[in-house]
Amino acid sequence: MVTSEGMSTVTEIPERRTELTGETVGNIRSDHPFMVAEDVNVYYGDNHAIQHVSLEIGKKEVIALIGPSGCGKSTFLRCLNRMNDTIETARVTGNITLDGKDIYRKEQDPVALRARVGMVFQKPNPFPKSIYDNVAYGPRIHGLAADRAELDNIVHSSLERAGLINEVKDRLDEPGTSLSGGQQQRLCIARTIAVNPEVILMDEPCSALDPLATARIEDLMDELCEDYAIVIVTHSMQQAARVSKRVAYFHLGLLVEVDETDKIFTNPRHKLTEDYITGRIG
Amino acid sequence: MSTDRTTRRKVEAGLPRRRRKEARFKVLGMLATAVGILFLGVFFASLIGKGASAFKQTYLQLEIELSETVLAPDGELDLAFADFEGLVRASLRRELPDVTGRQDRRELYRIVSIGAGYQLRDLVAGNPELLGTTQSLWVPASSNIDMLIKGNIDASLAEALRPVSDKQIAWVEFFREAGRLETRFNSALFSNGDSREPELAGIKGAVMGSLYMLMVTMVLSFPIGVAAAIYLEEFAPRNRWSDLIEVNINNLAAVPSIVFGLLGLAVFINWAALPRSAPLVGGLVLTLLTLPVIIIASRAAIKAVPPSIREAALGLGASQTQVVFHHVLPLAMPGMLTGAIIGMSRALGESAPLLMIGMVAFIVDVPGSLTDPATALPVQIFLWADSPERAFAERTSAAIIVLLGFLLVMNLTAVILRKRMERKW
Structure with missing residues (x-):
């Protein structure tokens, strides 16, 4: 592992915590907070899936959520655009604000929220429609384009920003499902940015892709973070190290540590974080 | 090493039994399928064997005089009351002039379906100018005659045991020899509603x-x-x-x-x-x-x-x-x-x-x-x-x-x- 090389030099730091107290070490604050989670709890029935998580997500930054399977990072991600609403037994408490406004307040329409907080899923999931219609779907349902020319424009610029335009510009009528896995995932990203969201949530977007396709998506994230806040859940430490500015480590439903990416990977302040990034757990 | 060999021996010892079980199951499956197909085959064979003949119907050719004196005795044609049946009967009498006596004639009339009268009525209703002419028409035979022609009534049985009399068989034979009896596609089956007369009944x-x-x-x-x-x-x-x-x-x-x-x-x-x-x-x-x-x-x-x-x-x-x-x-x-x-x-x-x-x-x-x-x-x-x-x-x-x-x-x-x-x- 790339990151485990430097580990040996930092293991003697005296302030390292070992116990799982529920208190988050490091710095949950962001310089330009855009989405702020305060004391978020999620219950699936009786299962307390996320416990007292507070985290700030900054404007135009990539923040990676890492942690072993079942630690609650995807659950937390799905709180940010209220996708947990679709799970009947799920209950969310605490506060999450987007640009200062509570997204769980009564007047907040989840449909409007999801237009501002887009999502890219683990498995590429293009609609069984043409490439064009896949990208045009979001703008169509939200009425973003006044006429066909404007819609064409949105579709083209979205595909361009997703780095897919050269591969598909002559075959926009072909089904999105005819593309390769990596292309499909970039199509899904194009579909998400076509709505022009402010935050993009990515739930292990590269776990079903080969290294080359993964590299393309990571490059894409570097470009996209100039305009969007990106929250990415990943199992790959290298990916977190490469793309993110900050990293949040989740463990058993608790947010254990949050900090700048280099700090986490060179000098983790919690024993569990260290164990995870050095490959001892997870 | 020895455990390896005992494992292999045990596996090999069990193999024939497993293969037999598989073969047995295959045979059972094939038998089940065969029984299913057999039943289906018998069902279709009997259905088609019995039902195919219903798509044909026996017709007789008659020379029918559309006499004005019978149809419009008062000089006016009333389709509802005109005696079309009488014309059919008159035609049969002309074809077989030797048939005399009420009983015989009644039997003679029964070789033609009562549908013949309706057919005449429809013809005249559509073409009133035919009144007074003599037309050569194919009219449906009655169902018993139809069954006789299709072989569904055994003519070798004693006369009392079958619904067709010896005389009727002879008359039908007369028409058949003259080439004036045919089995044709049974269009009535598809164009008519239900009827008490099988030859007129349709679906x-x-x-x-x-x-x-x-x-x-x-x-x-x-x-x-x-x-x-x-x-x-x-x-x-x-x-x-x-x-x-x-x-x-x-x-x-x-x-x-x-x-x-x-x-x-x-x-x-x-x-x-x-x-x-x-x-x-x-x-x-x-x-x-x-x-x-x-x-x-x-x-x-x-x-x-x-x-x-x-x-x-x-x-x-x-x-x-x-x-x-x-x-x-x-x-x-x-x-x-x-x-x-x-x-x-x-x-x-x-x-x-x-x-x-x-x-x-x-x-x-x-x-x-x-x-x-x-x-x-x-x-x-x-x-x-x-x-x-x-x-x-x-x-x-x-x-x-x-x-x-x-x-x-x-x-x-x-x-x-x-x-x-x-x-x-």
Whole structure:
């Protein structure tokens, strides 16, 4: 592992915590907070899936959520655009604000929220429609384009920003499902940015892709973070190290540590974080 | 090393037994399939063997003088009262002048169907200028003669044991030798309603009744069933009530169909005062019958839509309704249509509930609207199977062949629709 090389030099730091107290070490604050989670709890029935998580997500930054399977990072991600609403037994408490406004307040329409907080899923999931219609779907349902020319424009610029335009510009009528896995995932990203969201949530977007396709998506994230806040859940430490500015480590439903990416990977302040990034757990 | 060898020995020792078991199972499976195919083969062979002849009918050629003195004795033709039958009889008398005596003549008249008179009437009604001319016409033979020609009546039996007398056989022989007896395609079977005379009985009334009923059933049960399935699957909260509804729908699918007939009788006829024997009521009853089938099939089709598609749309900010109508419904449609068509085929083959609402009556006229008295194909089969005339036996089989043909077409449509509309993701 790339990151485990430097580990040996930092293991003697005296302030390292070992116990799982529920208190988050490091710095949950962001310089330009855009989405702020305060004391978020999620219950699936009786299962307390996320416990007292507070985290700030900054404007135009990539923040990676890492942690072993079942630690609650995807659950937390799905709180940010209220996708947990679709799970009947799920209950969310605490506060999450987007640009200062509570997204769980009564007047907040989840449909409007999801237009501002887009999502890219683990498995590429293009609609069984043409490439064009896949990208045009979001703008169509939200009425973003006044006429066909404007819609064409949105579709083209979205595909361009997703780095897919050269591969598909002559075959926009072909089904999105005819593309390769990596292309499909970039199509899904194009579909998400076509709505022009402010935050993009990515739930292990590269776990079903080969290294080359993964590299393309990571490059894409570097470009996209100039305009969007990106929250990415990943199992790959290298990916977190490469793309993110900050990293949040989740463990058993608790947010254990949050900090700048280099700090986490060179000098983790919690024993569990260290164990995870050095490959001892997870 | 030694354990390796004992493992291998044990595996090898067990192999023959496993192979035998597999072979035994294969043989059993093949036997089961063979028995199924055998039964199906016997069923089709007997059905086609019995029913094929009903698609032909024996006709006799007669020279009929459309005499004005008989048809319009007062100088005015009244189609309702004119004695067309008399013309047919006169023609028979001319053909066979040696037949004298009331008894013999009556027997002679019986070799021609009473349909000959109706045929003449229709001819004259359409072409009044033929009045006064002599026409050479092919008229249907009576059903007994038809059976004799088709070999369904054994002429070697003693005369008292068969419905055709020796004299009639001789007269038929006379026509046959003159080349004036033919078996032709039995168009009456498809263009007539029911009749007491087998040679005039047709399935058109029953087919139209069935079509009207299916129309009502399709128009009502498909939208209602699909809407109920969408609501239960996508919008209804999961609680004790929805569980109760689910259990009840599954139970309804298993309720004997005659119970639905009783319900229809009580609700649609007694309470809502809709007409008896009407395809409208039949369609309503069949709607009740097919609804659970369509709801269950539609729910299964909705459940089969991958959740990733739903999430993709929700993640883009589609509302629940948009997710359903833009993504779930198009993907679930092939399954829903298949379910609907299978429900329709069940409805088409249903007779028991129709007996309860009076669609079992003897109805000659072809229904022209949803409220005209009508019967349905399976009920027509039941009615004919119950008739004593020998010729109804083959018509029963013929009607079953037609019914099976309809079912085959419907099920094929279901398969083709599913193949056409299936999308990959």
